[in-house]
Amino acid sequence: MRLRSDQKTVIIQKLQDYYYQEHEKELGIIGAENLYDFFMKNCxxxxxxxxxxxxxxxxxxxxxxxxxxxxxxxxx
Known part of the structure; x- marks a missing residue:
């Protein structure tokens, strides 16, 4: 399943925001993209x-x- 580039960008930003709120640490773009890829592949x-x-x-x-x-x- 593939999303448009703008949709992917929004989700990656949300992942970064969520990670920061939960852990008070920055999640870099590569980490967020890896997490996004994991969810897209598995969930x-x-x-x-x-x-x-x-x-x-x-x-x-x-x-x-x-x-x-x-x-x-x-x-x-």
């Missing part, structure tokens, strides 16, 4: 798959609702 796919499962549930609910609407429209 992003899991989060992405959860999002896909969520949307799959929503789509299935909508499909079931459409099926119910179609049944109501059928002439008996």
């Amino acid at each position: 992003a796919p899991l989060i992405y798959n959860l999002a896909i499962e969520d949307i799959q549930g929503v789509i299935l609910q909508q499909f079931e609702s459409i099926q119910e609407d179609i049944e109501v429209l059928k002439k008996r």
